[in-house]
Every structure is written in structure tokens, then in C-alpha cells.
Amino acid sequence: MTAPATAPSSDSLERDARLLHKDGKDIRPGEIAIGVIIGRTTEFFDFFVYAIASVLVFPSYVFPYVDPLTGTLYSFALFSLAFFGRPLGTFLFTYIDQHHGRGVKLTIALFLLGGSTMAIAVLPSYAQVGATSAWLLGLFRLLQGVALGGAWDGLPSLLALNSPNDRRGWYSMIPQIGAPLGLALACGLFAYFLALLEPGDFLSWGWRYPFFVALALNIVALFARLRLVATPEFKRLFESRELQPSPPFETLFAEWRTIVLGAFAPLASFALFHLVAVFPLSYNQLFTDTDPVRFLIIEGVGALICVMAIVASGLLADRVGRRAVLGVSAVLIGAYSGFAPQLLSAGQIGEAIYLLGGFILLGLSFGQSSGTVNSSFAQNYRYTGAAIVSNSAWFIGAGFAPLVALWLAAHVGLWAVGLYLLSGVICTLGALLINREWGKREAEQAREAEAAV
Template sequence: MTTTEANAQHSDVTFDDVIITVVMARVTDFFGFFVYAIASALVFPAVFFPHLDPMMGTLWSFALFSLAFLARPIASLLGRRLQLVIGRAGKVTVALMILGVSTVAIGLLPGYEAWGIGAPIALAALRFMQGLGLGGAWDGITLQLKAAAPKGQSGLYSMVPQIGGPVGFCVAAALFYVLTGFLSEEEFLTYGWRFAFFAVMAVNVVSLFARLRLLSTNFAGDDEVVLRSAPLGELMSQEWRTIVLSALLPLASYALFHMVTVFPLSYSLLFTESNLSSILLLQLAGGTLAIVTVILSGVLADKFGRPVVLWISSALILLLCLSIGTLERAPAIYIILGFVVLGLAYGQSSAIVPDRFKPQYRYSGAAMATNLSWILGAAFAPLCGLVLAWTFGLWAAALYLLSGVIVTAVALVLLQRQ
């Protein structure tokens, strides 16, 4: 089928459908992402590492959490080959099936008391499979959306997929708030937490059909070049500088992502007397504000430019580092401020560099850079933050955020000198 025939066949897809589907796809991705992330702090230490003390159990849980990020570059390489055989829609379907099956399997997995050491080993294997599914599900829709943006509105259009982050977190946090509020601790740890993973599968099925409808629609015009998978050797030799720069630029926002979501939950449970429900409520309020500031980032980017937005958000992260001590007695200050800054930082962090790729390398280069960014900035954030706080105190956990700000600032300087 030619591109013209495909367009005629799917002419019923409006641009509103495109926006809704992009948001739905990203909300689905992040909902599943944060269901696992929150469970890593609240559930897995007790279910899969009960033979260890709470601190060591949480550290092992966070170590397994990072496996999905390490799997994503592997999935991208495998996905490149698979896409040549069954096409982009087929690749995304297979990837989401792997993601869905592994997610449900985690919800069905017996704990340490039933399987012994086999339980955390199985959890690690399934977490790695989740990473393969997430990495393989890269669909390039956000590149099309950015290409379709009217002149002067690129910032607004680029922030649309980013809304999925805070919305997905809010849905996941709300689900755990209900489960922990209506079930006893024993009921929650025995079976309640499993419903969250089953919910992820249900949402994934709906998202898959929406994605498939959209993937067959050329809504951005001639996307044959933009969505081409470039040969790996050629990509690396021609665009390695842009890939590195693209991977380093979002580190401040990606590090912040977990330092205001997962880290406060684990720290509060291990080191403070704070009520879990109150922390989740604060995070829900913060996540709602983050949705607003993601949208604000698009408005500011169109008016002042994306580099200005990233400089402002990086400066605000520095202020947030000074407030991290409030997690001890007044967690609302750090959590609310953190989510507000997260929206500004995350809203434009991944959209500033893709245009610097040559069109024929944009699809593959953006996928590779995104996967590297998540590994460098987010994969080990909960683990590093908790180790630093446990060893030296809360002030040391802020060093992880500070390192992300420094890397982002250096990348911004290099970008502006090009």
C-alpha cells in the first residue's frame, strides 16, 4: 500500500485524535512505569526480600528497578531489526505484548516465602523483560507531532507527550493510595498490590489499539525520511556527538523524576514517622501542579526559547537541593516544590536537540539518545539517593540532583556553542 493510499484509508483520523492518542500512549507507559516504581519502595522489600533488613531489602529492590533501563538499548537494537521485517506497527505490537505479559506475570509472582531465592530472580528477569518491551515500543509519534507543529508553536506541541509523565504518576499514586487506605497492611502485601499490575495490562490493551490506528496514519506529511531506521554504523559515525549531547541534556530532569516520586516514599518509610497516605496525597497534589507546569514550559519555550526554560529549571533545581532537608519534618515543601520544578524541566528537556539530527538519522538517533538518558539520569537515582542519605544524611542525596544540574548545564553550553 502506498503512502497516498494509506492516507486516504485513514483520513478519518483528526489531529485531535493524534493529540489524544499521543497523550494516552505516554500516560499508559508512565502508569506502568510508576506502578513498578512505587511498588519497589512499598511492596518488594517486604515480599521479595523479607530475609533482609528493611534498608537492604529496599536497596536490592531499587537495584532490580534499574534493570529495565539497562534493557532498553538492547531492545532498541533488536527493534531495529524487527522493524525491517514486520514494520513499525508490528514491532510496537510485539513490544507492548512483551511489556504486558511481563507486567501481569509480576502481579502473579509468588513471594520469597513461597519460592525462596527464586522469587527475586524471577522478578529480576521479568523486570528486564519490561525494559525490552518499553525500549521496543519506541514509535516515533512524538517526532511526527513535533514536525506537524505550526510555526511558533513547537514548544506547545513538544510538551504534549511529556504530560504523560505527571499524569501517569498521579494515576499510579492514586491507585496505591486507595489500595493502602482500604486494605490492611497484611492484605495489601498479600494480594492488594497485585491489582495495580493487572490494571496496567488492561490500560495497555486500550492504548495498543489507539497506537496502531495512529501509526498507520501519516498525519505529519511526508514522514518516510523522519521515521527511517538508519544503519547503526552510519548513525554512530555521523551523529555520535549529537547522540551524546542529546543523552546528557535531560539528566537534571530525569534525575529529579525519581527524586520527587520514589525517593520520598522510601525515605519516609525507612527514616521518618510520616504517614504513607499523607506522602502519597502530597505527591498527588504535586503531580497535578506538574501537569500545569509542563504546559507552562511549552508556552515559555515558544516565547523565550527552550534553552531559557532549561536554564531556569536548572536554577530552580539548585534551590530544591537546599530544601531537601525538609523531608524530615515538613515533606510538603520539598515534594510540592519538586513537582513544580519537574514540570518545567521535563516539559522541554527531550525536545531541544532532535532537530540537530540530520533528518535521515532523527528517528534512530532520538531513540538511542533517549534510552541512554534514562540510564544515566534515572536508572540509579532511587538507589544512589537512598545510599547517600543512609550513609551521610539527606544533604548528600541532594548531590545526585546537583550532578544532574551540572551535566545539563555543560550540555546546554556546548549546544549553544554549536
């Protein structure tokens, strides 16, 4: 009788990752933080490479049969597909995680992310294959989102669970650093090739190189993250159900209230995220004569300033509380929305003020926007619940922001972009207020129950 075939396992992948870093010591929170930053930087790098190309390349490469504004709007519509793919990835890769292990899940997800990003680098143009070019681009973008949804590994939760109670704000901001670092790297690469090449060469082949970098970065991130998910501490938390995936639909029905609050709480920062990182480049390209290299350099510098503001948010949160930082920063973003978008039409100085000021506010708010309500999840739903919250918040707050903002700027005016941003601020403040009231009510019920006993 032949032995039954065994299901794929992550044991060998995790063992190889451990051997690459074997030093005989337990992995400390600082090492977890480095792994988290590496993982998030590569993920956001893949996304921002696509976002920049959506402005500088795809309108003329994939949609040359329409005017530049319409072509950019079409590109941003495809940009939004990834945010539809993220929840699909969560459902699919949760199944893989439960049946084949975390190593298999992460390996497939990160290779899918890097592979779909790299596939865009060999995308044929409309001149070569007609409308098939747009269909292929949409497919690759959707696969990016599926991969990002599947790449959720619980490492930010592991970092938070290993942090001291009085340092939760500091450790909560660490995963957020990866976003501006990924943006700075993407801006730097595109600025380099734009400055180095003639416009024709850049549109012919130069734009492809940043996409090729993605696969190499994802391989590095894969081993860094496999090593961490193979640690005894992660395994203990996984086996105790704190980091064990639960069925997505069961989690959704059991924890819908926490998921809704968690999705709306960070909307101010998530909307601002793409309104300073993606939309301004499209406005600059379509409505001004500013050199895109200069603009990308300013964006890259702004992203690095954003890193410092994220670090500052961690220090502030440990002093005054995470919700206080998120609430105050939302109010500041509301004030910013009243005047800042108009600065994009006020020349180079206005653009710089809009970008740098926006990145400072983004860092303060984004640094504490992740996992604000995750502690409210029941222990056995925390892992999957946190992934659903993250996907929902990005979909509602950021998925359509560049598309909506560019349409409003072109057809209504820049002041309408400010109103759009203000709507995210109202959602954030409302969610924080409701969460506080529910927290008070639950605390009172707990005290009454103790008194009755």
C-alpha cells in the same frame, strides 16, 4: 509448487485500528497529541506501579531475610535493570520495525510491556520459592525495559514535525504530560488499596491489582497508536526517511556528538524526576512514621500540579525559547538542591514543600527536556537517533537515582542527595553551553560557505 511464506505484516493490524476510528477525516495534530499522551501515560503507569511496589511490597515480599533498608536498596537495584533493557529493546525492535512493520513492532512491544508488568502480579514470594523470587522479579523488570525501548514509535517526532514553527515549545511538552499522569494514576490505585485493606491483606494480594490494570491500559494504547502510525502523513514521513528507522550502530557512529549532547542536556530534570517521584516514598517509609496513604495522596496531587507546570513550560518556551527554559529551570533546580532534600526530615510540612516545590520545578524542566537537540540529527538518522538519545538520558540521569539517593541519605545524609542532584544540573548547563557554541560555529561555517559560492 507451494507459495513461499510471507513475513508477518502490520497491514492488517493498522487496518483494524483505522476501522475502529473511521470517520472519513484526516487526523489532526490534536488527535496525534491525544494518542501520544495515552501512549506515554500507559508506559509510565507500568513503571510507577513497579516503583511504588519497590518500596511498599518487595523489601518484605522478596527480600525478607535482610533489614528493610537493605531490602529497599536491593529493590532499587532491580529497578535499574529496566534502564539496561531499554537500549536492548531499541536494537531488537528496530530490526522488527525494518523487516515486519510498525504495527507488528508496536503490538509485540506493548504486549510485552503489559505482560511483563502483569506477570509481576503473580510473582511468588521468597517464602514460596526462595531466591528464585528475586531472579524472576529481575527478569520481568528487564523485560519492561526492553519493551519500553521497543515501544518508541516516532509519534512525538510526528507531532513536532506537524507543529507550527512558533508553537514548537507547546507541542514538545505534550508527550511529557504522560509521565505525571501515569504517576498520579499509580499513586491513586496504591493509596486506595492501602486505605481499604488491612496490612496483611495488602501484602498478600491487594498490591497485585494495580499490576493487572496494566494489560488493559496497554491494549487501549495499542489501538490509539496504531491508528496514528497508519495515517497517510506518518507513512509519507516514513517513506521520506524522516521517520524511518536507521541501523542503530550506524546512527551511533554517525551522530555520536548529537547523541552525547542530547543525553546530557536533560540530566537535571531526569535526576529530579525520580528524586521527587520515587526516592521520597522510600525515605518516608524507612525513616519517618508518616502514613504512606497520606504520602501517596500528596505525591498524586504533586503529579497533577506537575502537569500544569509542564503546560506552562510550553507557553514559556514559545516566548523565550526551549533552551532558555531548560537552562533557567536547571539553575532553579540547582538552588533547590541546596536546601530542599533536608526538608524530608522536617516533618509533614517539610515533606509537602519538598514534593510540591519539586514537582513544579520538574514540570518546568521536564516539559522541554525531550528532543532538545533532535533537530540537529541528519534527516535519515532522526528517528533512531531520537530513541537512542532518550534511552541514554534516562539511563544516565534517572536509572540509578533512587538507589544512589537512598544510599546517600542513609549513610551520608540528606545534604548529599542535594549534591547528587546538583551534578545533574552541572551536566545540563554544560551540555546546553556546548550545544550553543557548536550551533554558532556551524552557522558561521554555513555563512562562509555561502559567501564562497
